[in-house]
Amino acid sequence: MRILIVKRGCPYCLEWLKIISRINLRLPLEKRINIIDNYRYEEFGANFFPIMDCFPKELFNSYPFCYLDGIVVGKATKLL
Numbered sequence: 001m002r003i004l005i006v007k008r009g010c011p012y013c014l015e016w017l018k019i020i021s022r023i024n025l026r027l028p029l030e031k032r033i034n035i036i037d038n039y040r041y042e043e044f045g046a047n048f049f050p051i052m053d054c055f056p057k058e059l060f061n062s063y064p065f066c067y068l069d070g071i072v073v074g075k076a077t078k079l080l
Contacts, residue, residue, distance in 0.1 A: 002033040007063040
């Protein structure tokens with residue numbers, strides 16, 4: 001499972017979206033990273049993505065949240 005959870009208006013998320021979009025173009029469909037906009041959850045408390053129940057809510061204190069094949073990339077506010 002590969003997901004990237006972003007927050008609307010976050011400058012770090014915007015940078016990650018640009019990079020992940022370029023990476024996804026080169027990956028086969030089954031290996032692409034799913035991008036989830038967490039706007040509805042942050043603003044209204046509505047969870048439209050059941051996958052988010054798999055992670056503790058404490059992980060969503062910083063964005064973007066990236067989960068790649070069992071590895072959580074936490075506090076991903078700097079790009080290499």
